[in-house]
Amino acid sequence: MAEKLAALGIDSVQDLLFHLPLRYQDRTRITPIGALQPGVDAVIEGEIKAADISFGKRRSLVCRIQDGTGTVTLRFYHFNATQQQNLAAGTRLRCYGEPRRGASGLEFYHPEYQAIAEQAPAMAESLTAIYPSTEGLSQQSWRKLTDQALTMLKPQTLVDWLPPELELAGEALTLEQAIHYLHRPPTDANTQQLVEGAHRYQQRLAFEELLAHHLSVQQLRLQTRCQPAPPMDDDGELATRFRQQLGFQLTNAQQRVSEEIADDLKQPKPMLRLVQGDVGSGKTVVAALAALKAVACGYQVAIMAPTEVLAEQHFNNFCQWFEPLGLNLAWLSGKIKGKRRQQQLDAIQSHEAMVIIGTHALFQDDVSYAKLGLVIIDEQHRFGVHQRLALKNKGRREIGHPHQLVMTATPIPRTLAMTAYADLDCSQIDELPPGRTPVNTVAIDSTKRSRVVERIQAACSEGQQAYWVCTLIEESEALSAEAAEVTCENLRNSLPDLKIGLVHGRLKAAEKTEIMQAFKQHQLDLLVATTVIEVGVDVPNASLMIIENAERLGLSQLHQLRGRVGRGSAVSHCVLMYQNPLGKQSKRRLQIMRDSNDGFVIAEKDLEMRGPGELLGTRQTGLMLLKIADLERDHHLLEKVKSAATLLLQQYPSHVEPLVKRWLLHGDQYAHV
Numbered sequence: 164m165a166e167k168l169a170a171l172g173i174d175s176v177q178d179l180l181f182h183l184p185l186r187y188q189d190r191t192r193i194t195p196i197g198a199l200q201p202g203v204d205a206v207i208e209g210e211i212k213a214a215d216i217s218f219g220k221r222r223s224l225v226c227r228i229q230d231g232t233g234t235v236t237l238r239f240y241h242f243n244a245t246q247q248q249n250l251a252a253g254t255r256l257r258c259y260g261e262p263r264r265g266a267s268g269l270e271f272y273h274p275e276y277q278a279i280a281e282q283a284p285a286m287a288e289s290l291t292a293i294y295p296s297t298e299g300l301s302q303q304s305w306r307k308l309t310d311q312a313l314t315m316l317k318p319q320t321l322v323d324w325l326p327p328e329l330e331l332a333g334e335a336l337t338l339e340q341a342i343h344y345l346h347r348p349p350t351d352a353n354t355q356q357l358v359e360g361a362h363r364y365q366q367r368l369a370f371e372e373l374l375a376h377h378l379s380v381q382q383l384r385l386q387t388r389c390q391p392a393p394p395m396d397d398d399g400e401l402a403t404r405f406r407q408q409l410g411f412q413l414t415n416a417q418q419r420v421s422e423e424i425a426d427d428l429k430q431p432k433p434m435l436r437l438v439q440g441d442v443g444s445g446k447t448v449v450a451a452l453a454a455l456k457a458v459a460c461g462y463q464v465a466i467m468a469p470t471e472v473l474a475e476q477h478f479n480n481f482c483q484w485f486e487p488l489g490l491n492l493a494w495l496s497g498k499i500k501g502k503r504r505q506q507q508l509d510a511i512q513s514h515e516a517m518v519i520i521g522t523h524a525l526f527q528d529d530v531s532y533a534k535l536g537l538v539i540i541d542e543q544h545r546f547g548v549h550q551r552l553a554l555k556n557k558g559r560r561e562i563g564h565p566h567q568l569v570m571t572a573t574p575i576p577r578t579l580a581m582t583a584y585a586d587l588d589c590s591q592i593d594e595l596p597p598g599r600t601p602v603n604t605v606a607i608d609s610t611k612r613s614r615v616v617e618r619i620q621a622a623c624s625e626g627q628q629a630y631w632v633c634t635l636i637e638e639s640e641a642l643s644a645e646a647a648e649v650t651c652e653n654l655r656n657s658l659p660d661l662k663i664g665l666v667h668g669r670l671k672a673a674e675k676t677e678i679m680q681a682f683k684q685h686q687l688d689l690l691v692a693t694t695v696i697e698v699g700v701d702v703p704n705a706s707l708m709i710i711e712n713a714e715r716l717g718l719s720q721l722h723q724l725r726g727r728v729g730r731g732s733a734v735s736h737c738v739l740m741y742q743n744p745l746g747k748q749s750k751r752r753l754q755i756m757r758d759s760n761d762g763f764v765i766a767e768k769d770l771e772m773r774g775p776g777e778l779l780g781t782r783q784t785g786l787m788l789l790k791i792a793d794l795e796r797d798h799h800l801l802e803k804v805k806s807a808a809t810l811l812l813q814q815y816p817s818h819v820e821p822l823v824k825r826w827l828l829h830g831d832q833y834a835h836v
Contacts, residue, residue, distance in 0.1 A: 442726025
């Protein structure tokens with residue numbers, strides 16, 4: 164039994180008490196057979212009038228049971244000789260199950276049953292709990308186990324770690340009451356609330372679970388902040404030279420966020436900051452200013468991006484900005500091999516390279532930094548937290564921990580930022596640079612493809628450029644590339660006088676760069692691409708984007724793609740081409756895209772529609788280990804969770820560890836990422 168329970172992470176009586184029912188059944192009253200409703204669970208009691216083995220498509224044991232108001236059939240496909248004896252004619256039975264329409268009227272398939280002797284057993288006094296289970300543990304076993312655990316439930320065995328001043332929902336709800344109620348709800352319990360997880364006792368436990376998660380992340384933050392980091396305070400001369408050559412003014416938001424970062428970097432403890440900014444809000448310039456601070460103080464900076472295309476684009480941007488300032492840059496990606504790779508590694512180790520840009524190749528074992536002081540991670544949600552940690556560990560002990568700056572153009576809804584990124588301080592670049600125009604978005608049925616092609620012809624003949632994005636359900640790069648090639652061929656036939664380029668994931672990095680450069684320099688009118696262009700490509704003259712099969716993409720991906728246009732002063736358009744018939748979710752997604760250009764609004768809607776797991780990528784967060792709480796349902800608790808965490812850390816520090824342990828079995832592992 165202990166082994167079976169351990170498979171579910173249950174090692175103690177406390178764990179068992181927190182293993183809560185999935186749902187409940189009402190077995191408190193007997194329903195007359197004549198009053199049974201198909202599909203409605205019921206308890207019946209009656210006498211077996213006949214029991215036979217039926218040889219239809221499958222062999223089954225069929226019992227006819229009667230109670231004076233009617234007759235109903237019990238059917239068992241799996242039975243043995245003992246069961247057959249126990250279910251003989253003349254036996255009185257009490258059964259529980261769901262009657263369904265069958266060959267002979269209403270039938271119960273494999274109901275739970277017990278034989279009744281002279282003295283009928285008492286009816287259940289509370290709703291019957293149905294537990295999440297594993298092979299070899301029946302619901303009866305769970306009820307026996309939890310009955311035993313509930314007899315041990317006393318304040319001394321289950322300590323309530325929440326301080327008394329935290330009255331939830333305006334009333335003191337004790338942990339003991341909540342646990343007892345949820346295992347054995349009284350017959351008058353509001354079953355609708357229980358099913359939805361909205362009952363006040365469920366909310367009491369959800370609150371405590373969210374609090375435990377929040378505390379574990381806060382502990383991690385405190386641990387990290389206790390470690391030393393190199394303080395960086397320079398005279399700002401490099402940054403001034405950089406701004407003079409930029410040729411544009413920073414927006415107020417860029418200015419504000421840069422100052423927040425500069426203040427963090429001056430501290431002798433590691434900066435942990437998340438910068439959120441909508442597509443095109445100018446996060447890269449903010450990152451460049453942070454990098455210059457570190458370089459001016461004699462430290463190296465590592466900048467990590469999730470894809471070759473984006474890393475390469477950062478490399479080109481930073482070379483343009485930093486080489487005139489006399490700074491050396493290194494470039495590392497999985498595709499750089501042999502002698503060239505060795506040269507880059509030597510430059511990093513000897514401190515000849517001050518800024519190192521690349522993909523996750525940056526934290527492989529053979530990469531050794533001379534003096535790593537700042538780590539900048541772009542599009543954080545694309546990396547697992549372990550990867551963030553691996554790069555952080557590249558710092559040298561004698562220098563201290565590198566500062567961390569995390570950037571994302573996928574705005575994270577506040578509810579998720581408060582939980583998934585609770586170890587980071589958040590900054591928002593919440594205004595777009597002047598001259599950026601909102602993108603007009605339309606949705607068009609793919610049968611009107613010829614009209615879309617005419618529109619491209621018209622835009623390009625006026626000197627504009629356009630993207631055509633191909634999306635495929637299959638994740639295979641080979642199939643995506645093939646689909647893009649076919650589309651490109653068709654468009655070349657339809658638009659013979661336009662110069663059309665093609666970019667997809669299977670091209671060599673050098674080829675991709677060459678085509679992207681040609682498009683940037685207006686040697687191409689139209690670029691056909693797979694979603695490799697989703698992140699970070701900047702061509703101000705491109706003012707039209709067609710996204711084929713737009714219904715297949717999520718909101719944040721559509722918003723990322725749309726952000727590739729509207730980067731210049733011309734009015735820009737995004738055409739979402741869809742295949743009919745559209746599902747309800749797809750319709751809603753396309754409508755949201757038409758209604759809003761605001762990444763934060765779109766992110767909130769995305770969370771509503773897809774749930775937190777998909778949005779964050781489950782692999783990257785301990786969040787999805789929630790047992791009782793649900794981030795969408797319970798996000799209204801988060802503000803209170805935050806203030807409760809502060810109260811506990813300041814006034815009840817001894818309560819923190821046991822609370823985290825109760826809810827996060829492997830809490831310490833989670834805390835170290």
